[in-house]
Amino acid sequence: MHRTKVRIVEDALDANNTIARANRADFDRHGVTVVNLMSAPGAGKTTLLERVLGPGIDGVRVGVLEGDVQGSLDADRLADLHVPVTQINTDSGFGGECHLDANMVRSALDAVPLADIDLLIIENVGNLVCPAEFRVGEDARIMVSSVAEGADKPLKYPLMFRTCELVIVNKLDLLDHVDFDLDLYLHHLDAVHPGVARMLVSARTGEGVDELREWLRRLPDRAAVPA
Amino acid sequence: MHRTKVRIVEDALDANNTIARANRADFDRHGVTVVNLMSAPGAGKTTLLERVLGPGIDGVRVGVLEGDVQGSLDADRLADLHVPVTQINTDSGFGGECHLDANMVRSALDAVPLADIDLLIIENVGNLVCPAEFRVGEDARIMVSSVAEGADKPLKYPLMFRTCELVIVNKLDLLDHVDFDLDLYLHHLDAVHPGVARMLVSARTGEGVDELREWLRRLPDRAAVPA
Numbered sequence A, B: 001m002h003r004t005k006v007r008i009v010e011d012a013l014d015a016n017n018t019i020a021r022a023n024r025a026d027f028d029r030h031g032v033t034v035v036n037l038m039s040a041p042g043a044g045k046t047t048l049l050e051r052v053l054g055p056g057i058d059g060v061r062v063g064v065l066e067g068d069v070q071g072s073l074d075a076d077r078l079a080d081l082h083v084p085v086t087q088i089n090t091d092s093g094f095g096g097e098c099h100l101d102a103n104m105v106r107s108a109l110d111a112v113p114l115a116d117i118d119l120l121i122i123e124n125v126g127n128l129v130c131p132a133e134f135r136v137g138e139d140a141r142i143m144v145s146s147v148a149e150g151a152d153k154p155l156k157y158p159l160m161f162r163t164c165e166l167v168i169v170n171k172l173d174l175l176d177h178v179d180f181d182l183d184l185y186l187h188h189l190d191a192v193h194p195g196v197a198r199m200l201v202s203a204r205t206g207e208g209v210d211e212l213r214e215w216l217r218r219l220p221d222r223a224a225v226p227a
Helices: A002-029 A045-053 A073-079 A102-111 A158-162 A172-177 A182-192 A209-217 B002-029 B045-053 B073-079 B102-111 B158-162 B172-177 B182-192 B209-217
Strands: A033-039 A062-068 A085-089 A119-123 A140-146 A166-170 A197-200 B033-039 B062-068 B085-089 B119-123 B140-146 B166-170 B197-200
Touching: A002 A033, A002 A102, A033 A045, A045 A062, A045 A073, A045 A119, A045 A209, A062 A073, A062 A102, A073 A085, A085 A102, A158 A182, A166 A182, A172 B172, A182 A197, A197 A209, B002 B033, B002 B102, B033 B045, B045 B062, B045 B073, B045 B119, B045 B209, B062 B073, B062 B102, B073 B085, B085 B102, B158 B182, B166 B182, B182 B197, B197 B209
Parallel strands: A033 A119, A033 A140, A062 A085, A062 A119, A140 A166, A166 A197, B033 B119, B033 B140, B062 B085, B062 B119, B140 B166, B166 B197
Antiparallel strands: none
């Protein structure tokens, strides 16, 4: 009986996971590694992508899938860098969906040039809750935090911090101007996700961005484990 | 036929609105004015409340209802100010709800000392999408933005900015240290919500907080319109 109950709970997420696996099969067939990039609104995902994609990643052809409630502001910024960008808007619901799910990503795949890229970066809707609940077929999840948001965030949004492979602490250039205790933040981070990879960067100054570029370049080697 | 279809669409939100009206009736019966305080994670809602409630609001007894996915970090901070604080945790779902709805607020009302307060401030879950979609019985909505989040936010999360009575631009002390074009932000704000009341504050330095305190003190006079 116990086992049956557990299975029913798992079934509630199965529709999304089934589609996520279908996405993943398509990505694998084309040899495309996929990153799900998540953060709170305004943590600096797009600015960070501009920094990474401006000079490019050595030997890696990158495409971007942009998730936003409305508009194409971020997609327009990235298209200026001459990378293929596909926009998903989630506002068909009454106030807009607060996250991407596997089906939304699937509905956009026809417009993504999978044959021409090696790495697809999916920039999720800015939100620290629901994006963590929906796998979309990614190989890795990167979560961007900003020092302006406060050191308590890992404790307040634990699922997000627990389900990612890399945590980026951004806006390091603001460290002298905000009440942010970096040691306390890292202590909280290790409490919810012990030993998770982390990087300290400033998308504004470029500090630490090379390390992220290298992490992305080497991701296909590490991402050999199936979903 | 057309009319029937419209009614069905409206019905989808009616369960929440019905409960919101019941909440509102309870608030009215006790003469309690209610604010729904919303923002992205880390925009500074709690620090702002500490600034406002530390000295208190002249002649106004304040209570707080804290919405968080998990934990009671914010509630603990505010309880130190000797205001009655009630905590709602939304993590009973698989990854936690990303917003408060009218039923969650209703489920907490027994624990809120409505007879002993004049103003109830409901601090919503940090999120710029879904909280805007759910009325909880409030008289007014306040939305806190931070200059660290960037000037594009009104265009990216229009429903949130459109459905509030007051927009607070917080972290003004960071203005010299971030690439934030205040005029552009206000231009975007007026594009999605023409003429909405706005205040420039720094919860860190206290700049502008008196104006917010006065706005809250006078809210019952303005909030005479039923939900």
